[in-house]
Amino acid sequence: MAYNPSQWIWCIVLAKINAINFLTDKIIQNNSSYEPRDQYYIKNKLLALVGDSLVSFEIEDSLSTKDCTKDLTSDPLVQSQIFDLLTPIPSEFNRKFWNLYSTDSVKATDYFHQLSIDNDYLQIDQIAKxxxxxxxxxxxxxxxxxxxxxxxxxxxxxxxxxxxxxxxxxxxxxxxxxxxxxxxxxxxxxxxxxxxxxxxxxxxxxxxxxxxxxxxxxxxxxxxxxxxxxxxxxxxxxxxxxxxxxxxxxxxxxxxxxxxxxxxxxxxxxxxxxxxxxxxxxxxxxxxxxxxxxxxxxxxxxxxxxxxxxxxxxxxxxxxxxxxxxxxxxxxxxxxxxxxxxxxxxxxxxxxxxxxxxxxxxxxxxxxxxxxxxxxxxxxxxxxxxxxxxxxxxxxxxxxxxxLAILPPRLKIELAEVKKYIMEEPNSIASIHLDWANSLKESYTNQNMDEFIDQNLGQVFAEILENTGxxxxxxxxxxxxxxxxxx
Ligand SMILES: [Zn+2]
Incomplete structure (x- = not known):
């Protein structure tokens, strides 16, 4: 088929939808306390949060409500309030959970867990790091x-x-x-x-x-x-x-x-x-x-x-x-x-x-x-x-x-320097790690450095737990x- 530029543009237009209308529909769907005739009211609640200038803001229609909300505003305080509108109110959420529970407790907790991901309560982007x-x-x-x-x-x-x-x-x-x-x-x-x-x-x-x-x-x-x-x-x-x-x-x-x-x-x-x-x-x-x-x-x-x-x-x-x-x-x-x-x-x-x-x-x-x-x-x-x-x-x-050890974020950078120190590469090792790094250097025999450090961190964690015993x-x-x- 011959390339037809006008058809191509038409496709792009179809793939865009109005973000405010999209969220309004989702809010009505998610919250059985709302009905379609609440649409103007909800739309205005959203505009009160993001500003009237975004009334015609368009997004890809394949976006999730979460991505759509984050595209509309980068302000976490505003995002949180939009996510609130997208989440069933507490009484309705509890009713829905216990309804699901009456047939299957795992279905009920799956519902709650997914809800907490969808409404951005769980910081999954942070957790993934x-x-x-x-x-x-x-x-x-x-x-x-x-x-x-x-x-x-x-x-x-x-x-x-x-x-x-x-x-x-x-x-x-x-x-x-x-x-x-x-x-x-x-x-x-x-x-x-x-x-x-x-x-x-x-x-x-x-x-x-x-x-x-x-x-x-x-x-x-x-x-x-x-x-x-x-x-x-x-x-x-x-x-x-x-x-x-x-x-x-x-x-x-x-x-x-x-x-x-x-x-x-x-x-x-x-x-x-x-x-x-x-x-x-x-x-x-x-x-x-x-x-x-x-x-x-x-x-x-x-x-x-x-x-x-x-x-x-x-x-x-x-x-x-x-x-x-x-x-x-x-x-x-x-x-x-x-x-x-x-x-x-x-x-x-x-x-x-x-x-x-x-x-x-x-x-x-x-x-x-x-x-x-x-x-x-x-x-x-x-x-x-x-x-x-x-x-x-x-x-x-x-x-x-x-x-399950929960170690502080500083270690990500600090351990990279410890590795360089052991390999005798230029480094800026923190002085607090020197004693440990010296003893590691003695036991290091050219194995995979990442595995070597991971194994030794596990050993340190075991010894820390022994301290508490x-x-x-x-x-x-x-x-x-x-x-x-x-x-
Ligand atoms: Zn308290």
């Missing part, structure tokens, strides 16, 4: 990520942030329910399109959302309706197990409720979970131990963070034993190992509990944590020791204790601790 690899160690394969979007926070930063956020009056913190639809802006996250799934755990109301910077697949946060501090109690086990009964496709765990070994948000009780199967869940048993419950399998596992694994189909017995272990740990002192439950009325012990359900069988992991400091280890005896802080100085929270290299003492449950 993260560097990920795994590394074989004595504890099996550990997972390492260099997180390009998460600013590095030391224990001191976390305490300072907590103090600064105390002056906030509304919302009280980033996790509060009041963030749903909150505009945000300067120094505060944009939450216009934020939606919280409401659910009941242990007869009280909780909210679930996906983490905007998900560290692993379908990373969820489950948040107490009440703004109250992180705290591990018998209710924690009930909450976690209620959750995995509701959503057996996800695990759910909690950060410790104390500084240094806890997470970065201690002010508002919340849990973290998701779809990912973590290295700790694949760890082998070191030995089993007897308890008062014949139908609970109890063991200590081969894991650097001192961890007990309980498996049972009997939820009641599982919870009872978990409570016994938690209570015992909250009173446990061991002078030789510098383990001390309490000083001057301040609690130093907490746990990371993690629940998962397979068929009718529950697994609970209980990681024992201690946040004492000493003259030798002012940042924490069971915290990252100074010789590893050039790689990681932040708290080792739940996710990392489970075997209260019974590391003292299995005999761990055995004595577990012996008391044989009543």
């Amino acid at each position: 993260n560097i990920k690899f795994s590394s074989m160690t004595d504890y099996g394969e550990l997972e390492i990520t260099i997180n390009m979007s998460k600013p590095e926070k030391t224990t001191k930063d976390i305490i300072a942030n907590a103090a600064a956020s105390k002056s906030r009056t509304y919302p009280l913190c980033q996790l509060c329910f009041e963030n749903e639809g909150y505009l945000g802006g300067t120094n505060y996250s944009l939450r216009s399109q934020h939606r919280l799934l409401r659910l009941n755990l242990n007869h009280s109301e909780w909210g679930m959302q996906y983490s905007p910077y998900e560290y692993f697949n379908e990373h969820i946060i489950v948040i107490s309706k009440e703004h109250r501090p992180m705290h591990i109690s018998s209710a924690t086990f009930t909450n976690l197990l209620d959750f995995v009964d509701l959503f057996p496709q996800y695990f759910l765990g909690s950060n410790a409720g104390i500084p240094i070994v806890g997470g970065s948000m201690l002010g508002h009780e919340h849990y973290q979970g998701g779809e990912h199967l973590f290295p700790v869940e694949k760890a082998n048993d070191l030995y089993g131990f007897e308890t008062a419950f014949d139908d609970v399998t109890a063991s200590v596992i081969n894991w650097p963070v001192s961890t007990i694994r309980l498996i049972s189909k009997n939820r009641e017995h599982l919870e009872e034993l978990a409570n016994q272990i938690n209570d015992a740990w909250n009173q446990y002192d061991n002078e030789e190992l510098q383990i001390k439950a309490e000083s001057d009325g301040i609690q130093h012990h907490s746990i990371n509990p993690i629940a998962r359900k397979n068929g009718s069988e529950y697994t609970l992991l209980i990681m024992l944590r201690d946040n004492n400091t000493s003259v030798t280890y002012p940042d924490g005896i069971f915290h990252v020791h100074p010789e590893y802080q050039h790689i990681k100085q932040e708290n080792i929270g739940l996710i990392e204790a489970m075997g 209260v019974f590391v290299n003292h299995e005999d003492q761990f055995k004595l601790f577990t012996k008391q449950f044989n009543a």
